[in-house]
Amino acid sequence: ILNVEQSPQSLHVQEGDSTNFTCSFPSSNFYALHWYRWETAKSPEALFVMTLNGDEKKKGRISATLNTKEGYSYLYIKGSQPEDSATYLCAFKYNDMRFGAGTRLTVKP
Amino acid sequence: DVKVTQSSRYLVKRTGEKVFLECVQDMDHENMFWYRQDPGLGLRLIYFSYDVKMKEKGDIPEGYSVSREKKERFSLILESASTNQTSMYLCASSSRGIANEQFFGPGTRLTVL
Numbered sequence: 001i002l003n004v005e006q007s008p009q010s011l012h013v014q015e016g017d018s019t020n021f022t023c024s025f026p027s028s029n030f031y032a033l034h035w036y037r038w039e040t041a042k043s044p045e046a047l048f049v050m051t052l053n054g055d056e057k058k059k060g061r062i063s064a065t066l067n068t069k070e071g072y073s074y075l076y077i078k079g080s081q082p083e084d085s086a087t088y089l090c091a092f093k094y095n096d097m098r099f100g101a102g103t104r105l106t107v108k109p
Numbered sequence: 110d111v112k113v114t115q116s117s118r119y120l121v122k123r124t125g126e127k128v129f130l131e132c133v134q135d136m137d138h139e140n141m142f143w144y145r146q147d148p149g150l151g152l153r154l155i156y157f158s159y160d161v162k163m164k165e166k167g168d169i170p171e172g173y174s175v176s177r178e179k180k181e182r183f184s185l186i187l188e189s190a191s192t193n194q195t196s197m198y199l200c201a202s203s204s205r206g207i208a209n210e211q212f213f214g215p216g217t218r219l220t221v222l
Contacts, residue, residue, distance in 0.1 A: 009149075031207040043113070044152075044199070046210035089151065093207055096167060097142070101151035 004092045006100035013080050014108055020076045021103040023090030027071035032093035035064055035075055038102070039086040047075075047088075080107040112136075113214035115200050121220045128187040130217050132200030140203045141183035142211065143167075143175065145196040152199065158183055159205075190221045 005024040013019050025033065032051045038044040048057040053068040061078045077084055087102040116131035132141065140159050144152040144167075154167030156175040164175050172194060176184045183202075187194055197218050201211040 004151075006151075034210060036213075043213040043215050044211075045213075049208050049210050051208050091152075091211075096154055096157055096165075097211065098154075099144075099152035101149055 004090060004098045004100040006088075006090055006103050008103060009101065010104040010106070012106045012108065015080060015082060017080050017107075018076065018078045019080055019105065020074050021088065021105075023073045023075070023100055025071050025073070025090075025092040025098075026094075027069060029094055030068045030071075030092075033066055033068075033073050034091040034093065034097070035073070036089040036091065037086050038089055044089060075103075077105070080105070082107045082109050113200060113202055113212050115198075115214040115217050117217050118215060119218050119220075121222065122187075122190050123222050124191055126187075126190050126221075128190050128219065128221075130185040130187075130198055130200075130219070132183045132185070132202075132214055133181055134183075134200075134202040134212070135181065136202060136204070136212065137180065138202035138212075139180070139205050140209075140211075141177065142201040142203075143173075143183065143185045144199045144201065145169070146199060146216075147196050155185065190219075192221050195219060195221045 035047040036044040050066040055066040087104045089102045091097045091099045113134045142157040143155040158177045174186045200214040203209045203211045
């Protein structure tokens with residue numbers, strides 16, 4: 001069974017705090033690791049797709065790293081803003097896509 | 110602007126009814142997917158399709174079937190709806206390639222009474 005684990009399940013931070021969360025996945029048969037952001041009442045949107053060990057991607061205040069040998073990826077948000085409040089999903093690409101349960105981030109003004 | 114549309118945002122059906130959820134994408138994507146999302150469980154793959162008339166079972170296909178007669182349309186069918194199929198259903202599409210992101214529809218929240 002290919003499980004994708006995300007932690008923490010939820011996170012409450014103050015505006016301006018930096019935060020990070022973790023995605024763990026099987027380290028064998030790796031193809032790609034995706035991060036999605038899912039705001040309430042909207043569709044999930046892709047943030048990053050990473051394929052190579054050591055990959056680092058950045059989009060504005062959000063960045064992600066990938067370690068395929070040990071099977072984890074970190075997502076970082078620098079200086080969180082209320083508009084960052086969303087559920088962040090990671091997905092492991094094997095034959096199909098296996099999603100984690102997500103980390104629900106709430107940023108308080 | 111790329112788009113995946115789903116036929117309904119909210120749907121209420123009765124136990125035993127046959128339910129059709131439709132998904133259409135305008136990006137000429139080969140791959141299409143149906144997921145359900147339940148609290149604490151993330152997105153679970155029901156069925157997917159890599160080509161017209163082709164379908165593959167995902168993790169939880171029991172109680173569901175699919176149809177892909179045209180490239181742009183992927184339908185999810187609940188043959189006889191049950192209360193444990195009350196959920197949020199999301200459709201997604203992607204182009205071929207292992208690193209290609211999926212584009213999601215807005216979701217259909219189905220309640221089976």
